[in-house]
Amino acid sequence: MRPLPAVHLRKKAAVAPHTEDGRGGRPGAAGPAAPPPDPSRWRALTVCLVAGFMTLLDVSIVNVALPSIRAALKAPEADLQWVLSGYALAFGLFLIPAGRIGDARGRRAVFMTGLALFVVASAACGAAQSSGWLVAARAVQGLAGGLISPQISALIQQMFSGAERGRAFGMLGSVIGISTAVGPLLGGLLIHAAGAHEGWRWVFYVNVPIGVVCLVLARRLLPDTPSARRVSLRRLDPVGVALLGSGMLSLLLPFIQAQQWHGPEKWLLLVPAAALLSGFVVWERRQTARGQSPLLDLTLFHERSYWLGCALILLYFGGFTSIFFITALYLQAGVHLSALAAGLAITPFAVGSGVAAGIGGRLVARFGRRLVAVGLAMVATGLVGTALAVHLVAGKSSAWAMAAPLLLAGLGSGLVIAPNQTLTLSKVPVRSAGSAGGTLQTGQRVGSAVGIAAVGAVFFARLTHHGWASAYDHGLIVSIAFVLGALLLALADLGTGLES
Structure with a gap:
């Protein structure tokens, strides 16, 4: 059972944690004791987190490689857009079916299938000889990421319970936050090391050796799904x-196509x-x-904790992901920093998010939704500070001025993602964990797409007439609006006195 606020923990403390159906027996009832925790569970978690880091990193790491890809493959702008959006779209579309298949057929088997496909697709991306080839390989890579991702949260549900589960989800939250934030930095480092002309290929090739090692370890360490069985296509x-x-x-x-498809017909x-x-x-x-x-058990949405957490994270990712989109544009095209320098400027957010996520995983059982509300308030405050820094400090020095407010925003983000996931899935039966986790992550991908489109529209409209600094300020205002929307949901939950 996932960590809950103290009132829930007292009511459910006697439930045995590791049964697949979540029942675990009744206090005082005769019967076999719950099986002991798997001694390999933390090593298995490490394998899951490394694989998850790769799939989420590939959402953002490619951004800094686009100029090199365009020059090397003579790629038109539309194909460059699909290199990014094709991955995100395939990733998001396959999350819920993959969660359902993992619940039914076995999470380890589906995880390993997705990981093998991700390795092959990454190699195909690195070897691309045309932009069309790269777009197609990226779509397959995204599909593979969608296979892997929901198995991770379901395996955490299966392998951990109580306070341990909160810590495990805290580590997953660190991976989510850091992978998104450090993508531009790692991409810049790889391109700098391998050369501007061919360095973009190593943005993809780096996944191959890491993925192969994870695949070998996954076979040895990941547990089977006790309820797995052969199922017909109809049951899927x-x-x-x-x-x-x-x-x-x-x-x-x-x-996704807002910049390519002109006119309202879209x-x-x-x-x-x-x-x-x-x-x-x-x-x-x-x-x-x-x-x-x-495919999706709609009764999950009868649980207040579940539907509220899904809505909250959709809004939050609308603001969270778009921060890196406009910050990378502003720093590279606006003040003419290199890709590596721009990635370094965003690093304070990554550091703050990684530090706070582990703390948030340990504190969520004690503070519940209040912790998420505090985190959202910190993110909004940090983004306001970032906008003020750009407004007050001109030129390349603005990258230094942004460091402190981005650190504050990152610390807040670490208190949002993992604790919200813990609270959202707290009452979901383990047998439905893959489907529920897939739905939650689909909300993240949808929120990201909508947020980038909305923020980008304001950013580019302002850029035409008012310059980079003004465009960045106004883009951040839209990002802040998404974060404040999520904060209002958290406060409304607290205001009812029925905290999820």
Whole structure:
């Protein structure tokens, strides 16, 4: 059982932690004792976190490599956009089906399949001889990342309980925060070391040896899923997968292609998106009523902790991810820093997020949603400070002025992501952990796409007439608005007196 606020812990302290169905027996009832914790669980967690770090790092590390890719492959702007958005789209679309398949067929097997595919796709990306080749390989890489990611949170649910589970999710939160923040820095380092012309290939090749080692260790250390069994294609709900996938594609495309598709016609895609996602909900309810296995158990959203946490993280990632998007643009194109120097300037956020995430994982059981609210307030305050630093300090010196407020924002971020994940999944049965975790992460990807589109629209519109500093300030204002929206949700939860 996942760490809960103290009131929940007192009520559920007697539940045995490691049974797959989450029941674990009744206090005082006769029966076999709960099995002891797996002595390899922390080493297994390390394998999961390294694999998760690779998949999430590839969301942001490619940004600094785009100029080199464009020169080497003579890639048009549209293909450069798809190198980024194709990965994110494939990643997001496959999270929920992958979680469902992992719950049904075995999380270790699905994790290893995704990891093997990720290694092969990374090698194909590095060997690309055309932009079309690279776009296709990136899509496969994103699909593989979508296979891996939901298995990690489900395996944490399976391997850990109580305070240990909070610490494990704290470490996962560190990985999420650091991987996003340090992507530009690591990309800059690789390009600097390997050379501007061919260095971009090592942004992808670096995944190959790391992935192979993880694959070998995963086979040895990761546990089987006790409830895994052979299932028919029908039980994997292919109709639900098709409805959800096409609905998500229709929803995300106008946001992802906002800069490429001019005119308002692109927003007409939101109409079929609404219809397809509504059809998905109707179909899933029908599957449940028939006693079939739905792709997504909609009863999860009856839990206040679950639906509130999903909405909160969607808004937060709308502001969180867009920070790095506009900061990298401002520092490299606006004040003419190198890719490596721009990555270094963002490092304080990564450091703060990594430090605070581990602390947040240990404190969430004690403070609950209050901890998340404090973290969100810190992020908003840090972003306001960052905007003021750019406004008050001109030129390359602004990168130094941004360090302290970005550190504060990073510390706050570490108190948001892992604790919110712990609270959101706190009442989810272990047997549904993969599907629930996949849904939560899909919300993160959707939030990221919408946030980057909204912030980017304001940023570029302001840039045309008012310059880089003003554009960056106004882009940050939109990012802050997303973070404040998440904060209002957390405060509303606290205000009810029924804290999740």
